[in-house]
Amino acid sequence: MSRPAAPPWLAHAFRAQRGPVPWSAVTRGALTAGPLLLAGLLGGRTAVGVLAAIAAMLTGINDRPGSRRASVKRLGVPALAGALGLLAGTYAGQGLAALPLTLALTLLGLVAGAVSAIGPVASAAGTQLLVAAAVGAGMPAAEPGWQRALAFLAGAGWLLVLRLALPTPGSLPGDFRFDGERAAVADVYDAVAALLDAVGGEHATARRAALTAALDHAQDALAGPRLRRYAGSAAERRLHARFAAALPLAEAATALYWAGEPVPARTGEGPRRLATAIRTGTGPGPLPAPHRSAPALRALDDALLRAAEVFDRGEGAHHGLSGRRRGVRRALRAALGVGGREYGLRVALCFGASAAIAQALHHARWYGQHEHWYWLPATAVFLVKPDLGPLASRVLCRAAGTVLGALVFAGCAALLPRPAGLVALVAVCGALVPVATRHFAALTAVVTVLVLALVMAGGEPQASVGRIGETLLACVLVLLVGHLPMPGQRGGGVRSRLTAAENAAHAYLLHVLGGSGDRAERWALRREAYRTLAEARTAIAVAAAELPALARHTEGTDAVAEVLERLVDTTTACAVELDDTGRLSPRHTRRLQEALGELETRGERVPLPVAA
Template sequence: MLAAGLRTGQTALGVIAAIAAMLVGINDRPGSRRASVKRLGVPALAGALGLLLGTYAGQGLAAVPLTMALTALGLVAGGMSAVGPVASAAGTQLLVAAAVGAGMPAAESGFLRALAFLAGAGWLLLLRLALPTPGSLGGDFRFDGERQAVADVYDAVGALVAAVGGEHATARRAALTAALDHAQDALAGPRLRRYAGSAAERRLHAQFAAALPLAEAATALYWAGEPVPARAAEGPRRLAAAVRDNTGTGPLPAPHRSAPALRALDDALLHAADAFDRGDGAHRGLLGRRRGVRHALRAALGAGGREYGLRVALCFGASAAIAQALHHSRWYGPHTHWYWLPATAVFLVKPDLGPLASRVLCRAAGTVLGAVVFAGFAALLPRPAGLIVLVAVCGAVIPVATRNFAALTAVVTVLVLALVMAGGEPQASVSRIGETLLACALVLVVGHLPMPGERGGGVRARLAAAGGAAHAYLLHVLGESGDRTERWALRREAYRTLAEARTAIALAAAELPSLARHTEGTDALAEVLERLVDTTTACAVHLDDTGRLTPRHLRRLREALGELEQRGMRVPLPAAA
């Protein structure tokens, strides 16, 4: 995109398109091809909107009104980021692009800039959809990510069954939840056709649906804690191989029917084999409940969204004000564009990129390293051809660098400095280092400021959502409605929200003590919720087999509910129990 802009004389638009492609590369993650449409496309649209708003605000507003406008935008985008990973990426791109639009003056209109941004992002998204995943060249690669995700679910079921009664069983149960979440996301991408989809797609949906009762039975075996025969895990593993290779199931192991959960496992294996043979896409509604506008508003306006929104607004607004003050000062130097400081603050204030102190240290180290490396390249490479090659190399390295925040920062620093220099600006390594260190200090201060309301609101909001999902699942199971499709969807929602809460708790616990203390005890609450959902799953399987619950099931339910109430979360037991 940069080369095209230079060749056509539209250097500024080429730089913007290259920045958009870079941001799409940062957001890309391993997974299914079609699920990437939402994961990459929604943030790209937000970035184009941010560039449009930032450009017109920068052209039409003085310094103080512009700072106030950017602060308000930070409040909105920060609240959006509490909704989920895609919304978080969209909020970040909205603010980064708004800072670039306001701080990078150009002759082009905001509309033309936004089109260039969409062109750059669209080009990378098109490549993501068109090119096969490495290792998938030997077969039909249209569904390589989806097929691998569904196969991983069957492998996770087999691993859990094999680990039942052992020390690794809990980790295997968590791995099964992660595999189900990943497959659910992989299959939630846009359809090739509006209604039926292709035969391969219907087959994958049927195979995922068939995995849900297997996962339920395996969880019930885990809850019982009694080791099962080793060959019980062979059936799910053979199904995994059949999904991965897109073949038939072949012969399955002889059944074991000595307990309700084992009988459920064997029945689920038989139904799975039948679904594999038919491949008719039955139960395509099992991808879980769609979280619509109401859920998004609750998350954005809830405690977590308000807290994060205020911090983002303070960081973004303050950094924009400081950057503009430096921009107009006489001693600041030759650098004329002030967007780097607020854009850096946006990346640093994101809580889903790791603990605050760690983010700041990694950003500082990565920026210094990247700036020093670029200074060396800038002194040696011919222009503009050498800079174009450097941009291309950095773009190719981004997918690998995303595994470490410091490495990603170093690569992005080199890439952005190369883009800016290719656009006609002087070498700016020293100023970038200074601005980054200033942003680090600002974010550290704002990150530890007291805020209105209870700290740790994001963690508690996710725990509340997990508690509500667990209660809905419990009510359905003990109500004995007989609607297994609804039950499996509720079970997926319960485990998914619980996994999201666990992730938020782990990130909060890794913060410095002054921040981590606000979420003390939440990990124990999540553990009790996990036991409740596991017990509810065991109850569902036992009720299917016998029509009644044992004293052990009822005792474990009451114990979990009682402990939740002691910890301040009330989940009432239905009267029927």
């Protein structure tokens, strides 16, 4: 007899990301929080060193693999938001009574929650804004607010400087400034080859999803800030051109996946050699030509020829993906739409209520031995974030991680000398943060030890028991708010992402069937369609792992996403067919009608009727 499967909300709590140890990020983590705390202690500015170390810790949580220039936005924008939150929280805590302060923090939570619905960078910025505001309001200090904000920026800036300056292991033979971009573009070619190898097999769908993820990652890696907007270095132009050359290859490979007919084994060899050429900086050599027996194979052969020309030229102008204005409009829709409003209300309730409870406990004579009340609202901010997993999973992981971290710190505090032992403990935890981000419980445990060490280094007594109690209280609060009914339809975040995917599929289909010859625009619309679909799929998967009372509000959305995915795949196949023959085959028309008909049956907006 087979064992009964664990419910999704419980099974999710035991899942962890896998992959190689990010040794570069580990090194940066070891060189930030601990040394910053040490500098503050040696300079007689312990409070400043503690704030700088907290900033380095929060920035380290966002220090993920990717390109250097993309890290400027990924690390810098949340750091600026954190400095602003610390500034506002400090002056609000000094100038406002308990009730006005709670109302101000609630309003700040509403704004930060709505902005967090835009995307990962905005979500990290909203989190740091609120956490730093709670720290600023709940951690009194002699320094004025502007000095505390500068200390926060210095701590985050130091990690960013290390991210930009230190080479990645194995990148020294080449120009290490673009090692992240090179790896991301090479991964796209490898993903194309892997999809071609899997066409017609059981792993084809997973390989097509992996290709989408690789394209998203490369697009983000190449979207970092540029000193000269229209020029850039030769290495930069070369990488952009090679990424642009991969787009028609990905389109042709997707069309072959849609057809579902196995291709010759050598078909994927060309993209694989191009990936090797990017990584090694050498020429790809002769590329094996695929058979030209079908429109998609002919498109693949043509795309390989164009890619070979791009690689032979060595550099050149690139055809970037358009859509900057489209991205701004999309961000505004996300923040002001139903998903942003729902998330903003929940963050505001959690943050405001936790701040009110924390201040009430702070003024209660019978409660605790420490005077800072920021832990409860800061914990609530992390718990209310849906991009960290389902609500029940977040609560379980946060509770378990806090208990474990508090117990570990209690043992360390009893054994380690002060302050040298605390500095060493902070340095070790800073190095562990990039690895611990793979699981929320592990990250919680490491952050708990680090923060408790910083608090003790700042002169407070050991407060492990109090942190455990406040964390459990925050867990209860967030569970209650998470199940409260809100104005409008529940599951707004999922449905807003699904609507964005529908709109993108609509625009892509209109462009392909409209007969436009602008292929760069077509590839940009295709990228937008697949990216929004991937984001919707992620949100749907998280919602499906919620407790049944919450998961039922998004039932059926996975089926809609699957139909949209088939529609976008079919649109890609239609684009390749129209390029080759100028008309759609009966098979393409039938598949379009089936997908559109199924969307209409499910009550979704039908992008465009297609005549047979």
